[in-house]
Amino acid sequence: MxxxxxxxxxxxxxxxxxxxxxxxxxxxxxxxxxxxxxxGDLPEEVSDLEDEIAGYEVRVKKFDEEIQGLNDTIKARKQASKDAESLIKKYDEQQQNVRNNREFEAIAKEIELQRLEIQISDKKIKEAQYQIDVKNAEISGTKSKLDERRKDLDNKKGELDTIVAENEEEERGLMAQREEATKPVxxxxxxxxxxxxxxxxxxxxxxxxxxxxxxxxxxxxxxxxxxxxxxxxxxxxxxxxxxxxxxxxxxxx
Incomplete structure (x- = not known):
């Protein structure tokens, strides 16, 4: 048996x-x-700090992604301005060879539209750059808090690890006895x-x-x-x- x-x-x-x-x-x-x-509350404090740090890291990542999007916008707007300037140059040359006032006015309107496009692009670029500056400031503040919380976490983990190490052998022995004690139940x-x-x-x-x-x-x-x-x-x-x-x-x- x-x-x-x-x-x-x-x-x-x-x-x-x-x-x-x-x-x-x-x-x-x-x-x-x-x-x-x-x-004491060290395990919960460690867990809370880890959650807080993870939240700050997500926030920084989100800001970085938003800044990348704004930089893409600036790049696109700069290209739009460059394209508009090229068209203005082209239209200026065409104006030199118009045959009547109607053609001249039509080209003048196109030039005006391209100049307006440049103005809009300049405005969008300034707005995007302002947003980048704001978000960089947010990142700086968040990273400062992140560094503080990481230091706090290291300290709390150190305290907890010390306490756990002091009782680790005893706790392991008690857990083994506990497992044995549950068998008849x-x-x-x-x-x-x-x-x-x-x-x-x-x-x-x-x-x-x-x-x-x-x-x-x-x-x-x-x-x-x-x-x-x-x-x-x-x-x-x-x-x-x-x-x-x-x-x-x-x-x-």
Whole structure:
């Protein structure tokens, strides 16, 4: 018989063993919580700074793309002015050879249109250059903020890495023990345990009855309910806070 086939399925594990496993799991998770508490808000601060930096980088990239578009506009307008000047020169030459006033006036109108085109291009070039100057100023300010945030991120990451390194071995050991502790507990119960931990402030999902009260919310647990808890025939939760009541402290003291 293989080790896998010999293993007891979580559903077949006695309730007492499941409760003992849950108590162990709670103890391990509380130690892990303390390790993570030492890190404080550093993980969130690092994540927030990374998001902020990414936002600034996107902004700079957008400005660069807009400036490229404006430079393309300037280039196109300069070419339009050059083309207009060439046409004006051409029309000037044609005016020298007109045969009547009608042709002269028609060419004069074309020259006027090209001069207007040059004026419009000059205006568009100035507007585009102004926008480029504005966006370059925005880029400069954004890059300044970006440099500051990168320095902040380096500092925060350094602090976090130091704290993580100090507890890395202990945390790894606790995680290994935690994985082992979950084996006798079926997924449904683990899901409930995780949900309860997420719903309470101190992370205690499994507690003992102490001095006739729930070890989590401190509300009174009636004698009959304590007797049911001691019997370990089923999983019992606190009627007030929903925590799992694993045992009565006086019985195991």
């Amino acid at each position: 293989t080790a896998k086939s010999a293993a007891v399925a979580p559903a077949d594990v006695p309730v007492a063993a499941k409760l003992e496993a849950l108590l162990t799991l709670q103890h391990l998770d509380s130690q892990l919580d303390e390790i993570r508490r030492v890190r 079926e997924d449904r119960l683990l899901t409930a345990y995780t949900r309860i931990r997420g719903n309470v402030r101190n992370g205690l999902a499994v507690v003992l009855v102490r001095r006739d009260a729930c070890g989590g919310c401190f509300n009174t647990v009636p004698p009959q309910r304590q007797a049911d808890i001691i019997s370990h025939k089923k999983i019992i939760v606190c009627e007030h806070c929903g925590r799992i009541l694993a045992d009565v402290e006086a019985r195991i003291a």
